[in-house]
Amino acid sequence: MYGVIRQYDIDPGQIDAIVHRCRERFLPILSKALGFVSWTLMDAGPAGLITASVFDDELKADYAAGWYKENQAALALGHPQVTRGPVVTRSVVEHVPEGYGFLWRCAVGAGGIYEATHRVRDSLVPLIAALPGFASYGAIDAGASTVVSLSIFKNRECADAGSRQTVAWVNERLAECVAQPPEIIPAEIRLRTSTTAVTT
Numbered sequence: 001m002y003g004v005i006r007q008y009d010i011d012p013g014q015i016d017a018i019v020h021r022c023r024e025r026f027l028p029i030l031s032k033a034l035g036f037v038s039w040t041l042m043d044a045g046p047a048g049l050i051t052a053s054v055f056d057d058e059l060k061a062d063y064a065a066g067w068y069k070e071n072q073a074a075l076a077l078g079h080p081q082v083t084r085g086p087v088v089t090r091s092v093v094e095h096v097p098e099g100y101g102f103l104w105r106c107a108v109g110a111g112g113i114y115e116a117t118h119r120v121r122d123s124l125v126p127l128i129a130a131l132p133g134f135a136s137y138g139a140i141d142a143g144a145s146t147v148v149s150l151s152i153f154k155n156r157e158c159a160d161a162g163s164r165q166t167v168a169w170v171n172e173r174l175a176e177c178v179a180q181p182p183e184i185i186p187a188e189i190r191l192r193t194s195t196t197a198v199t200t
Contacts, residue, residue, distance in 0.1 A: 001037060001087040002058045003140040005103070005148055006080035008049045015043050019190045031193050035060030038194040040152070042101060042187035050103060050187055051080075052150050054087060054138065083148050085140040089121040096135040098189045100159040101152040104166070106182035108145050116147060116177045124169050131165065133158025145179065152189060159186070 010018065022041055030039055035056035042050040055061040061084070083105075108116045117139065125137055128151060139149035151166065153159040163184065170178065 001090065002055050002061045002084070003087045003138060003148075004053045004055075004061050004082065004084040005140070005150075006051045006053075006082050007044075007047070008051075008080045010049045012045070015049065015190070018049065022191055027191070027193050031195075033060065033063060035063075036195065039192070040098070040101075040150070040189060041191040042103070043190050044103070044185050044187040047185045047187070050185070052103075052138075054090070058084075058086075083140070083142045083146075085142045085148075088117040088139050088141050088147070089125055090136075090138040091125050091129050092136040092194075093129070093134055096133065097154050098135045098152045098192050099154050100156045101150055101187055101189055102159060102163045102166075103185040103187060104147075104149045104151070104182050105142075105185075106147050106149075106170075107179040108147060108177045109179050112177040112179075113141055113145055113147065116174060117141065119173055119177075120147075120149070123173060124166065127169060128162050128165055131158065131162050134162065156186075156188075 019041065027039070030036060037054040037056065040052045042052070044050050053061065120139060128134060128137060133154035135152040135154060137149065137151050139147055142148045151159070151162050153162055170182070
């Protein structure tokens with residue numbers, strides 16, 4: 001699978017209109033795209049608006065990127081900061097409503113991507129997946145020794161607990177691999193669709 005994360009600077013007063021336009025104009029097209037897996041729109045407050053897309057492979061993700069470019073003006077979105085790469089781990093619990101999440105951007109030391117992603121998949125994911133309200137976790141290898149992950153829970157309280165557990169785990173199990181403190185962006189899930197369901 002292949003993931004793409006876009007982060008937009010927006011006028012906070014426009015978020016409701018953007019969510020409405022995405023629901024009406026974008027999701028009906030995207031959800032039928034070949035290779036589509038999931039798409040999430042998050043209100044990250046001062047950090048702007050973040051979308052996370054997952055497709056079967058890079059080629060299918062590029063198809064959606066073309067639609068984004070053609071329709072950015074109609075959706076009132078500027079040019080995003082784009083992070084993309086292969087999905088290195090993914091865990092989803094069906095039928096858990098998604099309400100809040102944390103985006104992590106973490107630089108690891110040279111050669112540490114392989115070791116870091118294996119530790120995350122084998123140890124961190126089972127740990128947070130057992131927490132109350134866990135909905136999903138996904139991470140991509142964004143290149144340049146960077147891993148970007150998104151943890152989603154049913155509400156802010158569960159997400160905060162998951163974030164605290166993740167910080168403790170990183171400090172204990174990954175400290176020697178991490179080149180600098182991770183960037184952590186909390187965000188409210190405003191719209192999410194997958195191959196099986198749409199949640200708002």
